[in-house]
Amino acid sequence: MTNSIEVKDLTLNFGAVSVLKNMNLNVAEGEFVVLLGPSGCGKSTLLNCLAGLLEITDGQIFIKGKNVTWAEPSARGIGMVFQSYALYPQMTVRGNLSFGLKNARVPRDQIEAKVARAAEILQIGPLLHRKPAALSGGQRQRVAIGRALVRDVDVFLFDEPLSNLDAKLRSELRVEIKRLHAKLGNTMVYVTHDQIEALTLADRIAVMRGGIIQQLAAPQEIYNRPANLFVAGFIGSPSMNFLHGATVDGGQAFRLGDLHLSLAGYEGGMIGTRDKVILGLRPEHLVVQDQAEPGVTIPAVVELDEPMGADSLVWLQAAGTQMSVRVPVERRMAPGTPVHLRVDMAKASLFDAATEARV
Amino acid sequence: MADATLNTPARSITEARGTKPKRALSGRNIMIYGTLIVFSLYYLLPLWVMVMTSLKGMPEIRMGNIFAPPVEITFEPWVKAWSQACTGLNCDGLSRGFWNSVQILIPSVILSIVVASVNGYALTFWKFKGSDIFFTILIFGAFIPYQVMLYPIVILLREMGLYGSLWGLVLVHTIFGMPILTLLFRNYFSTIPEELFKAARVDGAGFWAIYAKILMPMSLPIFVVAIILQVTGIWNDFLFGVVYTRPDLYPMTVQLNNIVNSVQGVKEYNVNMAATLLTGLVPLFIYFVSGKLFVRGIAAGAVKG
Numbered sequence: 001m002t003n004s005i006e007v008k009d010l011t012l013n014f015g016a017v018s019v020l021k022n023m024n025l026n027v028a029e030g031e032f033v034v035l036l037g038p039s040g041c042g043k044s045t046l047l048n049c050l051a052g053l054l055e056i057t058d059g060q061i062f063i064k065g066k067n068v069t070w071a072e073p074s075a076r077g078i079g080m081v082f083q084s085y086a087l088y089p090q091m092t093v094r095g096n097l098s099f100g101l102k103n104a105r106v107p108r109d110q111i112e113a114k115v116a117r118a119a120e121i122l123q124i125g126p127l128l129h130r131k132p133a134a135l136s137g138g139q140r141q142r143v144a145i146g147r148a149l150v151r152d153v154d155v156f157l158f159d160e161p162l163s164n165l166d167a168k169l170r171s172e173l174r175v176e177i178k179r180l181h182a183k184l185g186n187t188m189v190y191v192t193h194d195q196i197e198a199l200t201l202a203d204r205i206a207v208m209r210g211g212i213i214q215q216l217a218a219p220q221e222i223y224n225r226p227a228n229l230f231v232a233g234f235i236g237s238p239s240m241n242f243l244h245g246a247t248v249d250g251g252q253a254f255r256l257g258d259l260h261l262s263l264a265g266y267e268g269g270m271i272g273t274r275d276k277v278i279l280g281l282r283p284e285h286l287v288v289q290d291q292a293e294p295g296v297t298i299p300a301v302v303e304l305d306e307p308m309g310a311d312s313l314v315w316l317q318a319a320g321t322q323m324s325v326r327v328p329v330e331r332r333m334a335p336g337t338p339v340h341l342r343v344d345m346a347k348a349s350l351f352d353a354a355t356e357a358r359v
Numbered sequence: 360m361a362d363a364t365l366n367t368p369a370r371s372i373t374e375a376r377g378t379k380p381k382r383a384l385s386g387r388n389i390m391i392y393g394t395l396i397v398f399s400l401y402y403l404l405p406l407w408v409m410v411m412t413s414l415k416g417m418p419e420i421r422m423g424n425i426f427a428p429p430v431e432i433t434f435e436p437w438v439k440a441w442s443q444a445c446t447g448l449n450c451d452g453l454s455r456g457f458w459n460s461v462q463i464l465i466p467s468v469i470l471s472i473v474v475a476s477v478n479g480y481a482l483t484f485w486k487f488k489g490s491d492i493f494f495t496i497l498i499f500g501a502f503i504p505y506q507v508m509l510y511p512i513v514i515l516l517r518e519m520g521l522y523g524s525l526w527g528l529v530l531v532h533t534i535f536g537m538p539i540l541t542l543l544f545r546n547y548f549s550t551i552p553e554e555l556f557k558a559a560r561v562d563g564a565g566f567w568a569i570y571a572k573i574l575m576p577m578s579l580p581i582f583v584v585a586i587i588l589q590v591t592g593i594w595n596d597f598l599f600g601v602v603y604t605r606p607d608l609y610p611m612t613v614q615l616n617n618i619v620n621s622v623q624g625v626k627e628y629n630v631n632m633a634a635t636l637l638t639g640l641v642p643l644f645i646y647f648v649s650g651k652l653f654v655r656g657i658a659a660g661a662v663k664g
Contacts, residue, residue: 048557051557051561052560053557053560053561072560072563073557073560073561073563074560074561074562074563074564075563078561079561080557080558080561082554082557082558083554084552084554086552086554086555086557086558087558088555088558088559088573089577090576090577099559099562099564099572100561100562100563103562103563103564103568104563144558147558147562151562
């Protein structure tokens, strides 16, 4: 597979502040990559670098094999969709869509055809004569996508395009973007801080923190096998449960006080005996049961439960910390009930407490 | 219980109707309107005297009752002020000064606003190394007294071969308008979301295309503010006009001064008043025409700085 975007040793400094550090990223042709991370992690900055809106300090950027490190944004074959839509307020929808084509001196009849095609794909045909002020948020964002669409670009860049929309519209447009990607097959790079958007849309997710990509992998891989403690804690809601303990018996078991869990079935590298490790267990991967099974279950006491419609979240005290477990909604549990949590080691994550990396 | 809740609102409405009359002549209102009327009279009185005097003949003026309206209205002083009044040098009235002022005003206003708006645009969206220092120095220019620069500019204009010409004066007005106008435009442009600018760049618009096609159409109010500031400022300028031009190119303000201050024979108060009013008409007209836009533009620029 050819690379659509290739970022080599990208470094960006604002004065003395290093925003992106020696970054390498390859995006395959037609791939949907989501840049995910908390605010200030550099994800939008990276997108702006790809778009050519920020001058980078060091490194190289290739798009479709062409070195575009110093190319103008319009010469990179990219289209960009912004969080605030950034529609030109004094132009009609048609004017907004055709502005880029006019700048590129595309013949008038071709502009007409391209605008019509984009309007059809995005179902904004009846709005073409309107000004942005007369559009709803969802319609505006569709026009903003259309502006990238008409220019027949190789790569779509999305900068938190759904953050300004309400929850219902957001999930609708999310599906629409996914459908659009399936239909057009363009390479897309999508910045968001919303992990649901990331997990649903992405072929691969790049989880970022402090200007460094922490893990770049398929959503399931990120979810099931987080590369480090940060990724593990960032992905998943509610957050992964963490137990601070040690591995004993040459890596055969996990130990925390009286608690003794067998590590048989854990998918990972050489565990070995370590003094300080963190065992990560997702709320979805724990099963509540009444009987204790030595080496497999954790004794716990129910604190409270939160029914959430589809299922129910139970908060418990276990192994000296607070843990959460997802259970079927029919299963109501009274506070103070003693239960046992069954651990599926195949789905657990083990981190070295010092390096925070997955073992 | 149910009774009480049903009845209370109805009763309170009737009570409110009875006890809260609208008193137009409350002590508060009398104070406010009284003060406003006194101050407006204070400011209108000189204008009244000027208009009345300009419509009187000299014999009536000599009777000394300056507040009285004219017994016999005459427009003779206005005609004389416009086309016949004498300075020490010529006797073709204010008209010569008026056309000189127009010739100075139009290029100065256009040039200064074009340059300053592009300055503000570049300083907001195309920041370059040292652009903030450049801006600070420019703003600092607004605080240097004109007198300090008068003579150096004479030398500069002389070296450029522009001294005494209208274009020299246009250049001076453009330069002196730069700090405040650049500040005005920069502050306005910085309220425009940067994403709009980025979108235009992705769409392939360059420096000038973004300025002309995206920003200018969004910035009408601030252009109106700039036009008003420049028109009134340049029209009312006396100092630069008298220093940097020749007598036959004097702007209207200088011509007015020469008419009013020329001492030969009788002082014609009515002609002087008419001449002064004529000179003030242009800024007055601009304010009346664009007052609403002016307020809107000032407010828009003031929100974010």
